[in-house]
Amino acid sequence: MATYPPTTTGTPREDGTDPSGYRMPGPWTRTVGELTLSYLPDAGVHMIPTRVYPATEDGHWTPHRPHMTDRGHLAMSCGALLVERRGTRLLLDAGHGRISGEELEHFQHRFDHVQDLPDGLARLGVDPATLETVAFTHLHDDHTGWARPDAVDDPRSFFPHARWIVGEGELEGLDPAAGPRLAGQGERTTAVADGTEIAEGVRAWALPGHTTGHTAWILDTGDGRRIVAFGDAMHSPVQVEHPDWDVVLDQDRAEAERSRRRLVELLSQDGVFGYGVHFADQQLGTVDGSGRWRPWNDATDAR
Numbered sequence: 001m002a003t004y005p006p007t008t009t010g011t012p013r014e015d016g017t018d019p020s021g022y023r024m025p026g027p028w029t030r031t032v033g034e035l036t037l038s039y040l041p042d043a044g045v046h047m048i049p050t051r052v053y054p055a056t057e058d059g060h061w062t063p064h065r066p067h068m069t070d071r072g073h074l075a076m077s078c079g080a081l082l083v084e085r086r087g088t089r090l091l092l093d094a095g096h097g098r099i100s101g102e103e104l105e106h107f108q109h110r111f112d113h114v115q116d117l118p119d120g121l122a123r124l125g126v127d128p129a130t131l132e133t134v135a136f137t138h139l140h141d142d143h144t145g146w147a148r149p150d151a152v153d154d155p156r157s158f159f160p161h162a163r164w165i166v167g168e169g170e171l172e173g174l175d176p177a178a179g180p181r182l183a184g185q186g187e188r189t190t191a192v193a194d195g196t197e198i199a200e201g202v203r204a205w206a207l208p209g210h211t212t213g214h215t216a217w218i219l220d221t222g223d224g225r226r227i228v229a230f231g232d233a234m235h236s237p238v239q240v241e242h243p244d245w246d247v248v249l250d251q252d253r254a255e256a257e258r259s260r261r262r263l264v265e266l267l268s269q270d271g272v273f274g275y276g277v278h279f280a281d282q283q284l285g286t287v288d289g290s291g292r293w294r295p296w297n298d299a300t301d302a303r
């Protein structure tokens, strides 16, 4: 497999830790019931919080220091989730790919660990040419990365044989002038309605607002639990406590807030866990009795 050297804007320290503060995403693999989930980080991002959440002021962030770097930036991640069940594989979102580390306006401050996804798949022994399905929460650039027609030299993208699945309404919401977001978009993409089962135990849950067809994917673990891969319905754990804090890119702010409130309600139920692709180093977690995000660790695993 060809290698795609990462273009990082930060230089790792000799001991391998990140020099830019902390909270950079790392790869993880976790077995949950019948599922094996692997997070494939593609970038770590440090954002200026009041720009991400324009309704907030500096003072709002004091209680949320645990989610910030030592320089006061909100830590976020970009990446994809590999879902495996009995030999079948599904990828949720496709990282941010070749967005350049120099295009800082995309991310307001800085980012690191850029373009790690191909290496992450290689470490897991997964040939991207064998992936049959990539389902997207929505088609913003930081989710379509390696599926874009310009992702690699091959115009079929880094996943040459995959079919693309998106939520109903997502394609119609795109600006046609910007060109296709996905390689072979017209032929390879299937749009599915709310509730559609796209693979064994994987259903679409329409959570519009961030974009027209924004969709969460609900994974049935096979042992009575559910994992909700909710995309950009929330960008950081602070929105669990503040579902009224819209994100600068939310297309329909009122609808995005309604979707966030529905999501927090579901994540508060027993046996329901969330996966937030942008949640820095806390992608997997749940909403605890105090209405806060509780990262999944071995203690909560038993829940």
Ligand SMILES: [Zn+2]
Binding pocket: 138, 140, 210, 232, 249
């Ligand atoms: Zn988005």
Ligand SMILES: [Zn+2]
Binding pocket: 140, 142, 143, 232, 278
């Ligand atoms: Zn995003």
